[in-house]
Amino acid sequence: MRGWPVVLAALMTASGCAAASGASAGGPGRAAGGPGAASSTADGAAAGGTTGAAGGTASGSAGNPANTASGSSQTANPLARSVPVRLQIPDIGVDTPVMALGLAADGTVQVPPIEAHSPAGWYQGSPTPGQTGPSVLLGHVTVGQYGDGVFRKLDQLHPGSQLSVRLQDGAVAAFTVDTVDTVAKNQFPTQKVYGNVDRPELRLITCGGPKTGDGYLDNVVVYASLTGSTGSTAH
Secondary structure (H helix, E strand, O other): OOOOOOOOOHHHHHHHHOOOOOOEOOOOOOOOOOOOOEOOOOOOOOOOOOOOOOOOOOOOOOOOOOOOOOOOOOOOOOEOOOOEEEEEEHHHOEEEEEEEEOEOOOOEEOEOOOOOOOOEEEEOOOOOEOEOEEEEEEOOOEOHHHOEOOOOOHHHOOOOOEEEEEEOOOOEEEEEEEEEEEEEHHHOOHHHHHOOOOOEEEEEEEEEEEEEOOEEEEEEEEEEEEEEEEOOEOO
């Protein structure tokens, strides 16, 4: 998939740190997320602007397509478009439903709810996992009074770690981790994360690093490539 409008990189700050969703997303005609998607506010930190955002220049689009792959894994054939319903990462004990995320009625980015057992979320403006391009999944590192979030141990993944995404049509997309980066929010690699690529890839994003009164200082970004699948391939 080429040229999908990119939501603000602040989306990742909101999703991973239990911050407010107050970032406005660009791109015409973007619908709100699917059933169960929620716009959450917590800790009073705005996700947009230059304070607390995932990088000073990250509030725009990813720019021109990069058309490059992020890692060296041998890539499997792309899958047909189908919404993700479950994410499993055995190395860190993740087995979670996946909810759809879009935009709230006021144009702000939706994030998974701040509650116990809050699931991972897929930004529905990105390719579905297994399609060509960077599919984006996000999750909380912590969920306020409820403790650890679904991506609490995301930074413990390493190149070669395996994960899988079950899709609505019954197919399973298997990914292998290429790289795991921890980056300062004011240096968020927008193009690397959101830029178009010529093969099926996955981005898992949360917050990390030191925690201050305003939230976490860094973002953890996992880059993975499709290396196997069961089910329908793209036609």
